[in-house]
Amino acid sequence: MDLDKIDEFINSINEIDLKxxxxxxxxxxxxxxNLGYQKIIxxxxxxxxxxxxxxxxxxxxxxxxxxxxLEYSLFGGVKCVLHAIIKEQLIHMTDSNKKDLFYINxxxxxxxxxxxxxxxxxIDKTNIIEKHNHNAxxxxxxxxxxxxxxxxxxxxxxxxxxxxxxxxxxxxxRCPLCRQIMI
Numbered sequence: 001m002d003l004d005k006i007d008e009f010i011n012s013i014n015e016i017d018l019k020x021x022x023x024x025x026x027x028x029x030x031x032x033x034n035l036g037y038q039k040i041i042x043x044x045x046x047x048x049x050x051x052x053x054x055x056x057x058x059x060x061x062x063x064x065x066x067x068x069x070l071e072y073s074l075f076g077g078v079k080c081v082l083h084a085i086i087k088e089q090l091i092h093m094t095d096s097n098k099k100d101l102f103y104i105n106x107x108x109x110x111x112x113x114x115x116x117x118x119x120x121x122x123i124d125k126t127n128i129i130e131k132h133n134h135n136a137x138x139x140x141x142x143x144x145x146x147x148x149x150x151x152x153x154x155x156x157x158x159x160x161x162x163x164x165x166x167x168x169x170x171x172x173x174r175c176p177l178c179r180q181i182m183i
Contacts, residue, residue: 005121006086009104010079017108018078024108029089030115032101036061039089047071056089070171084166090123091176099124138177139163153182
């Protein structure tokens, strides 16, 4: 997984714009081999309880196919949370045992950018099972230890406690590897 590219992409967003226009931020992700399928991550607003409403819109053939609203705490910082959201969406968009390339871009004006001029990120799910067999979390790939506690899901895949709760907080109850209900 190209985690450094996700950080490079997030760091390319102007700090002042990120601070002043956060509620207008739109992140566009599209498979390189299928520009008609996109996910658009929009930060909608900050709620009274310091949670941010985030809408994730899926389009197929440039028509809205699915849209869901989630709430995230930006306690770890905006960039940290954006990294987690982008990583989760890229993993969801990648088929099991495949390697996919994605265009990723952003703007603050609700216009779809030219994705072919965007950052390219590679997601490789062909090695997830190998990493899983080596006593590591299938989400963050960190090895289990006294501080990194392993949770075994209903489907018998395992993830660390931190990743488990991050997934639950997003409103998803599915295993990131096989997509079965995990609890």
